Amino acid sequence: MIIMSNDRTKNVLYLLLKNAAVFFISLFIICLLLALVPDTAIPSEISYFERVKDYLTISYLFSYDYSVSGNFLISELILHGSKLTFTLIFLSLLIVLIIALPAGLLVASEKNAMFQKLFAGTLSLLSPIPILIWASLLMLLVFVFGNMVPLYIDFEDGDFRTRMFVLLIPVAAIALGDGILLDFYNKIRDETRKVMNEPWLKAVKARGLPIYNHVLRALLLPIFITLSSKITYLISGIIIVEYIFAWQGLGFMIWRSLETPGAKDYPLILGSVKVLLFTVFLFSFIRDILTYKLNPQLMK
Amino acid sequence: MIIHLNFRFILGIMLLFILIGMNVFAFFFSDSIIKNGTPARPPSLYLFQKVLYHQPIEEETVEDFFSFTVPEEIDQDAEELIFSRNPKRTATVGREYRYVPSSQRLRSKASFWVEEGPSGMKYEDGAFIWTPDTTQIGKYDISLATQMIDSETIRSIRFKLFSDKKPFYFGTNERGNSVLGLMIAGSKWSILPGFIAVLIAVFGGLFLGAYSGYNKNLSSNIVDGATLVLESIPALLLFFLAAVIFSFNIYIVMIAVGLVLLPANINVIKSTVKHFVDCQFVESSKEIGFADNQILYRDIIWYNCKPIIISQIANCFAFAIMVEVTLSYLQFGIQVPEVSWGNILLQGKSDIYKGEYWMVFFPSLVIIMSLLSFYLTGNGLSRLLDPRKNST
Numbered sequence: 296m297i298i299m300s301n302d303r304t305k306n307v308l309y310l311l312l313k314n315a316a317v318f319f320i321s322l323f324i325i326c327l328l329l330a331l332v333p334d335t336a337i338p339s340e341i342s343y344f345e346r347v348k349d350y351l352t353i354s355y356l357f358s359y360d361y362s363v364s365g366n367f368l369i370s371e372l373i374l375h376g377s378k379l380t381f382t383l384i385f386l387s388l389l390i391v392l393i394i395a396l397p398a399g400l401l402v403a404s405e406k407n408a409m410f411q412k413l414f415a416g417t418l419s420l421l422s423p424i425p426i427l428i429w430a431s432l433l434m435l436l437v438f439v440f441g442n443m444v445p446l447y448i449d450f451e452d453g454d455f456r457t458r459m460f461v462l463l464i465p466v467a468a469i470a471l472g473d474g475i476l477l478d479f480y481n482k483i484r485d486e487t488r489k490v491m492n493e494p495w496l497k498a499v500k501a502r503g504l505p506i507y508n509h510v511l512r513a514l515l516l517p518i519f520i521t522l523s524s525k526i527t528y529l530i531s532g533i534i535i536v537e538y539i540f541a542w543q544g545l546g547f548m549i550w551r552s553l554e555t556p557g558a559k560d561y562p563l564i565l566g567s568v569k570v571l572l573f574t575v576f577l578f579s580f581i582r583d584i585l586t587y588k589l590n591p592q593l594m595k
Numbered sequence: 596m597i598i599h600l601n602f603r604f605i606l607g608i609m610l611l612f613i614l615i616g617m618n619v620f621a622f623f624f625s626d627s628i629i630k631n632g633t634p635a636r637p638p639s640l641y642l643f644q645k646v647l648y649h650q651p652i653e654e655e656t657v658e659d660f661f662s663f664t665v666p667e668e669i670d671q672d673a674e675e676l677i678f679s680r681n682p683k684r685t686a687t688v689g690r691e692y693r694y695v696p697s698s699q700r701l702r703s704k705a706s707f708w709v710e711e712g713p714s715g716m717k718y719e720d721g722a723f724i725w726t727p728d729t730t731q732i733g734k735y736d737i738s739l740a741t742q743m744i745d746s747e748t749i750r751s752i753r754f755k756l757f758s759d760k761k762p763f764y765f766g767t768n769e770r771g772n773s774v775l776g777l778m779i780a781g782s783k784w785s786i787l788p789g790f791i792a793v794l795i796a797v798f799g800g801l802f803l804g805a806y807s808g809y810n811k812n813l814s815s816n817i818v819d820g821a822t823l824v825l826e827s828i829p830a831l832l833l834f835f836l837a838a839v840i841f842s843f844n845i846y847i848v849m850i851a852v853g854l855v856l857l858p859a860n861i862n863v864i865k866s867t868v869k870h871f872v873d874c875q876f877v878e879s880s881k882e883i884g885f886a887d888n889q890i891l892y893r894d895i896i897w898y899n900c901k902p903i904i905i906s907q908i909a910n911c912f913a914f915a916i917m918v919e920v921t922l923s924y925l926q927f928g929i930q931v932p933e934v935s936w937g938n939i940l941l942q943g944k945s946d947i948y949k950g951e952y953w954m955v956f957f958p959s960l961v962i963i964m965s966l967l968s969f970y971l972t973g974n975g976l977s978r979l980l981d982p983r984k985n986s987t
Contacts, residue, residue: 328836531831
């Protein structure tokens with residue numbers, strides 16, 4: 296449902312409210328589901344609705360305390376976890392763009408059909424491989440040829456080579472898995488071809504001016520739309536990779552809290568989930584804003 | 596009708612048949628497919644042992660009989676390396692085990708003997724040979740020695756040799772279960788649970804997407820809103836919660852998988868229906884007096900969405916396999932002692948540290964093969980059914 300209005304502030308407000316509503320409803324659903332988790336540590340006289348109320352209070356009113364282990368404040372844990380998680384997300388997106396952008400631009404300029412077939416064929420065969428398999432195989436390769444297992448614990452104490460392995464291997468697994476690279480490559484290639492055929496770009500070319508800054512500007516929105524559509528898959532992939540390589544990020548904390556038998560750290564789960572949902576909300580909101588701002592035809 | 600069959604489609608069909616065969620085998624012969632052998636036996640093929648087996652051979656040099664020596668790894672760049680070829684680590688009962696330590700030129704300068712090994716192993720005609728019998732099943736510590744003709748230095752190498760009744764081409768795990776048998780047994784979770792996800796995601800997506808695309812009322816807006824909410828929740832989190840709430844029941848988790856895939860399918864069907872809903876033929880059908888459902892499902896969906904539905908079905912099955920493997924790996928899916936590919940990978944993760952790679956390598960290949968089978972088959976079938984490609 297798109298409101299076509301001359302009032303830009305109204306549009307922005309509408310988008311903000313729409314995405315915020317999605318964020319709060321998602322969080323509400325998570326609280327409802329979390330209250331269903333069987334937990335022998337919770338007294339039986341506490342009803343389902345009381346649990347839901349508690350979790351909603353924790354989530355919406357930011358009432359976090361110490362974690363179940365009692366050693367750390369939940370806010371500190373979430374801050375530390377967010378740092379690690381977003382490092383992985385940012386670096387994996389960087390690697391995807393470093394590979395997909397030049398490849399897409401090169402292929403779209405149709406200078407080398409053989410390269411296009413080879414690259415596209417290889418990517419389409421490798422793209423169905425899930426992040427879990429990439430992570431396992433990369434870990435195996437690094438162990439066989441590098442004689443080390445890239446776990447996070449080695450990151451802080453290791454030398455430069457060790458740190459590079461420990462950082463790059465999980466990032467490579469995320470970048471290569473679940474078809475993220477293929478989707479970006481396809482989007483960049485298709486959009487570049489579309490832009491290259493635009494009359495205004497042909498006019499720029501005819502005047503002898505460089506075209507790639509125009510092409511890159513035109514690619515910003517499609518890249519961001521693809522990115523925002525992939526962010527939930529990225530987050531799922533992060534959880535897997537953090538478990539495999541023992542990165543103590545948000546995903547690992549959610550996994551450990553849910554997997555631990557006995558008392559589960561619900562505030563930690565809710566806090567971590569809130570950060571991840573907020574990331575999704577932010578990407579969706581920025582995507583919607585950019586859709587209006589960068590595509591002038593929609594600005595009415 | 597022009598039939599367009601290509602290599603990828605044929606490959607996909609072949610892989611799918613292999614997967615279905617594994618499933619059938621797993622259902623009918625579940626008790627007998629997992630053979631038992633020596634624990635942690637590497638794969639029998641020498642190529643896999645040579646390239647990927649990480650446990651080095653220990654070489655010990657004794658300068659004279661009175662000094663203490665420390666085992667050291669073989670220096671591959673050293674000249675005159677007597678044991679220049681890696682020995683095979685596996686043997687099969689009734690078949691001759693043969694290890695030729697180096698080239699003829701080097702062998703002629705040295706003498707060889709077995710320091711430690713099973714009875715019957717000897718050096719003869721330029722090779723260490725041994726034919727294990729049925730009483731010689733298990734793991735042996737082998738120590739082979741050599742001495743140069745004009746030297747007092749004795750060099751020996753030590754390695755472990757696994758002997759079994761069967762060859763175990765893909766190796767065994769820590770409990771001695773054949774990896775091939777485990778992979779076949781684990782395949783039974785690859786197709787059947789996926790049906791539930793397909794029912795919800797594809798057929799639910801079809802009806803909801805068609806309804807939402809054809810009608811512009813409050814119900815279609817509710818569908819759009821619900822789609823937005825479902826899309827924004829990270830999928831793995833929903834699967835974790837479904838698994839924990841329903842005691843790791845994979846069929847309930849597949850309901851969650853279907854719900855997670857529903858928004859994407861709804862959007863695709865909705866955009867296709869919206870594309871056609873303003874077309875001339877739809878208006879003509881309405882003028883003639885056909886019912887809305889008839890126009891929607893017969894004229895729009897049946898003739899234009901078949902390729903989309905086929906590829907969605909294939910993608911759903913592949914996604915269901917990925918989810919089952921991932922959840923089992925993260926200990927939220929199929930629980931031990933049931934066998935699943937995810938459990939095998941999880942066991943293999945700890946085996947990597949010991950250089951035992953086969954519990955990760957072969958199951959990963961099988962999983963990739965299964966996913967590719969669905970993707971390639973779905974892609975090929977949807978091209979086959981695309982009316983634009985098959986017009987005469």
